[in-house]
Amino acid sequence: MHPQLQKLVALQDIEQMIAETQDQGKELEGMGFSIAGLEALKEKATKLAGEIEVRNLNYYRRLTGRFGHAVVPVVDNLCTGCFANIPASFVSATNENKLQKCESCGRILYWP
Amino acid sequence: MVIAEVLQHTSPELFLSDLKARNKPGVLSELVDKLVAGSPNITKRDAVLQMLESREALGSTAVGPGVAFPHGRTLAVQRLTVLIARSRKGVDFDSVDGEPTHLFFVLIAPPQDSGHKYIKSLAALTEKLQDANLRKTLLAAEDFATFCAALRED
Numbered sequence: 284m285h286p287q288l289q290k291l292v293a294l295q296d297i298e299q300m301i302a303e304t305q306d307q308g309k310e311l312e313g314m315g316f317s318i319a320g321l322e323a324l325k326e327k328a329t330k331l332a333g334e335i336e337v338r339n340l341n342y343y344r345r346l347t348g349r350f351g352h353a354v355v356p357v358v359d360n361l362c363t364g365c366f367a368n369i370p371a372s373f374v375s376a377t378n379e380n381k382l383q384k385c386e387s388c389g390r391i392l393y394w395p
Numbered sequence: 396m397v398i399a400e401v402l403q404h405t406s407p408e409l410f411l412s413d414l415k416a417r418n419k420p421g422v423l424s425e426l427v428d429k430l431v432a433g434s435p436n437i438t439k440r441d442a443v444l445q446m447l448e449s450r451e452a453l454g455s456t457a458v459g460p461g462v463a464f465p466h467g468r469t470l471a472v473q474r475l476t477v478l479i480a481r482s483r484k485g486v487d488f489d490s491v492d493g494e495p496t497h498l499f500f501v502l503i504a505p506p507q508d509s510g511h512k513y514i515k516s517l518a519a520l521t522e523k524l525q526d527a528n529l530r531k532t533l534l535a536a537e538d539f540a541t542f543c544a545a546l547r548e549d
């Protein structure tokens with residue numbers, strides 16, 4: 284996998300965890316889970332974001348603002364963001380070193 | 396959400412009868428290896444491991460007694476997946492009460508799931524596992540089927 288994509292996926296996972304903890308912290312604490320590490324987690328997200336190339340990070344931020352999720356999985360050759368067809372050529376070896384974007388909605392594509 | 400519904404998201408391939416690892420990083424790694432081996436839909440080992448490690452940074456999921464619930468959402472899975480593991484000797488999983496952890500219920504969910512199935516599953520499990528007798532039975536259960544049968548009982 285493209286190393287930048289790997290970091291973007293990790294960043295999106297962490298940012299969702301932070302958002303959910305802020306939304307549902309009480310519910311989680313009710314189950315006995317501590318959320319004391321929220322600040323540490325935010326620091327981790329900041330550090331991770333710092334490892335991503337600025338233009339990729341800016342693109343990720345723009346998409347997140349517009350769609351909620353910037354990176355979306357491709358399932359059955361479909362972009363799960365907009366359900367446009369993703370050509371099979373997108374997964375070819377020559378494309379492995381590029382960040383792939385959906386031609387229809389622009390979201391960053393991920394093959395889970 | 397009832398336990399029977401939660402158990403629909405696991406399988407005998409997602410059951411580790413006795414963990415080999417003896418410490419927290421080792422256990423997390425062994426759990427993720429089993430998730431990848433036991434679930435055809437999970438292939439991105441590193442992404443899942445990284446998410447679970449981040450979750451532990453938020454606060455230990457070993458809320459006990461003797462039980463941990465490593466959980467979270469990641470792009471690397473497409474549906475809610477539940478893995479069950481045991482450690483007969485018990486491991487130091489940084490538990491809230493400082494006691495060793497013997498039972499592990501791992502819940503991995505995709506970024507979006509309708510109706511918060513994942514949070515409800517987590518709530519059902521944490522509540523059910525409050526029962527000390529049940530925990531004892533689960534630790535002694537011979538196999539996956541016996542384990543699940545005990546968990547389903549009221």
Ligand SMILES: [Zn+2]
Nearest residue numbers: 362365385388
């Ligand atoms: Zn799209």
